[in-house]
Amino acid sequence: MANLLLHQGSSFVGREELCNVFTPPPTHSWQPISHEHLLSTVEQQLRRLNYHVTAESHGLSKNGSRYFGLLEVEMDSRERDFTTVVGLRNSNDKTIPAGLCLGSHVLVCDNLCFSGQVALSRKHTRFIMRDLPRLVRSAIHALEGLRERDDGRIAAYKQRRINHKTAHDLAVQAIDQRIIPVTKLPMLLSEWRQPAHDAFLEDGQSIWRFQNAITEVWKDSNLNTIPRRSEKLHQLLDPVCRFQLAV
16 A cells, blocks of 8 residues: 655654554543544544545654544545545644544645645543544545535636746745745745646646645645645635635
8 A cells, every 4th residue: 555645744654653652641631542543533434434545654753742644535436636635633742632634635746735624623631532433523524525625626726827927926925824934935936837747737837736836845844734734825826716615
């Protein structure tokens, strides 16, 4: 099974190593859950809803106290240039809540972009063990609409052409909105002008090409920051394409 790219910030680990990570004992107000428990809960709910995991990657940081995983999910047989991914995050050092986010993985380049806000975020408080299966199930139900939404967004991004001046203006706005750091501007412009992957030349100077220039730059970022950056990126690019989410 192929690994999905985890970007920087995590070291790849296998399932056995993930299961062996120490989970601290609970306190009166804090109930940590193991990384493996979050993963198994998500996988169980995916199976119950007839989704199939086709690829996965798992990473640990901060001596195993923080976890980020990616599950590539098969939803139907239609051919696309992206697949759907479920991102998982957890910590047992009181830094981040247990979370689940939904996104897309571009096949030709391993670029990753999450869709909308985090679908689940649950603090490690007293009743997390009771609440987690229900919350995960509710988040996974959003996958059905996600695929259709991403189809529409990507089609709009491919159709919308922009010139170099507009791309440069969008790059400056991306810096202002902390989508990318200013130090990555030369890399972004280079990727926009001459993409590393020929597939992004097929639609000309499109917003799709610009988005993938951004997500190519993200490969040098901590994966935990990508969901929030993705949300800001869509807020920047959707109006340019007059793309609106269905209400």
